[in-house]
Amino acid sequence: MLDIDVRAKRAVTASGSVTASEIVHATHTPKGIHMVHAEMPVHREYGIAFEMAGGDLPPGIYWWKATEGLSVRTVETGGRRYVVCVGQEHKVGIHNAGAGLLALETLAQKHFGQQEITHRWSAQNYRGADGLPYIGRNNDGFIATGFAADGLTWGTVAARLIAAQLAGQQPAFAGHVVPNRLNPVKGAKNILQENVTVVKQLLKDYLTGRQEEKLPTTAAGDSAIVDVEGESFAAYRAPDGELFAVSNVCPHMGCKVHWNSVETSWDCPCHGSRFRPDGTVIEGPALSPLARKLPPTLGG
Numbered sequence: 001m002l003d004i005d006v007r008a009k010r011a012v013t014a015s016g017s018v019t020a021s022e023i024v025h026a027t028h029t030p031k032g033i034h035m036v037h038a039e040m041p042v043h044r045e046y047g048i049a050f051e052m053a054g055g056d057l058p059p060g061i062y063w064w065k066a067t068e069g070l071s072v073r074t075v076e077t078g079g080r081r082y083v084v085c086v087g088q089e090h091k092v093g094i095h096n097a098g099a100g101l102l103a104l105e106t107l108a109q110k111h112f113g114q115q116e117i118t119h120r121w122s123a124q125n126y127r128g129a130d131g132l133p134y135i136g137r138n139n140d141g142f143i144a145t146g147f148a149a150d151g152l153t154w155g156t157v158a159a160r161l162i163a164a165q166l167a168g169q170q171p172a173f174a175g176h177v178v179p180n181r182l183n184p185v186k187g188a189k190n191i192l193q194e195n196v197t198v199v200k201q202l203l204k205d206y207l208t209g210r211q212e213e214k215l216p217t218t219a220a221g222d223s224a225i226v227d228v229e230g231e232s233f234a235a236y237r238a239p240d241g242e243l244f245a246v247s248n249v250c251p252h253m254g255c256k257v258h259w260n261s262v263e264t265s266w267d268c269p270c271h272g273s274r275f276r277p278d279g280t281v282i283e284g285p286a287l288s289p290l291a292r293k294l295p296p297t298l299g300g
């Protein structure tokens with residue numbers, strides 16, 4: 001998705017544009033700028049899977065000691081049975097991704113012993129300020145977001161609610177999840193907390209020089225925020241030596257992106273937009289990529 005023209009009800013993608021009588025943002029978090037972005041904290045959780053040597057777990061999903069924030073389940077695929085451990089929330093863009101993954105592996109090891117981990121991944125979730133999602137009409141179209149980690153349930157609810165609303169019905173439940181339901185008193189604490197985080201991050205990144213590295217010292221596999229002639233860029237040198245240099249300013253609302261070493265992406269701490277090393281959008285509210293800076297223009 002490259003652009004949404006709300007007046008013309010047109011969505012523009014790399015392979016063409018679509019015009020429709022209504023636009024539904026079924027995109028995890030709505031694209032572009034929406035009030036709900038100021039209300040939703042964004043977190044990443046890591047996941048690992050392994051074939052358990054000895055013993056077994058009965059079917060089901062288990063939340064393992066709430067304070068540890070670990071959920072455990074089994075999955076069968078390709079004739080193999082895996083234990084899947086997911087957990088511990090980390091604020092997008094302002095945590096150490098490697099340390100987050102290591103913490104999960106250490107926790108799993110504590111409960112299941114030393115295992116050979118076959119799969120590692122992560123995903124992020126958006127949570128409504130009052131614990132409920134935002135589903136329904138929101139200015140220019142329909143949105144469905146804030147599912148926290150319950151996307152299977154809320155995704156189904158959202159599909160039914162929005163389909164009913166598009167057909168002119170108004171289900172009783174719709175009022176509980178309507179996007180503009182929060183009043184200052186009801187959502188104040190969480191909204192304030194979320195925006196304090198955003199403002200603090202903005203100030204920190206803009207008032208302090210995060211790094212002052214030079215491109216020649218950026219080794220293969222490394223990332224750096226580099227200053228060239230007074231301007232900062234986000235640089236990443238791929239293992240094969242290719243250098244990617246992009247703007248470090250998120251095109252959504254101007255926060256500065258941070259490197260995620262586990263997923264080799266630039267992540268924005270403000271509303272969770274994520275970008276590949278070449279700047280293209282992976283996910284989040286940002287519609288446009290991080291501006292590409294060609295290495296020759298950076299000098300070296």
Ligand code: FES
Nearest residue numbers: 250252253268271
């Ligand atoms: S995602 Fe909103 S400023 Fe980056």
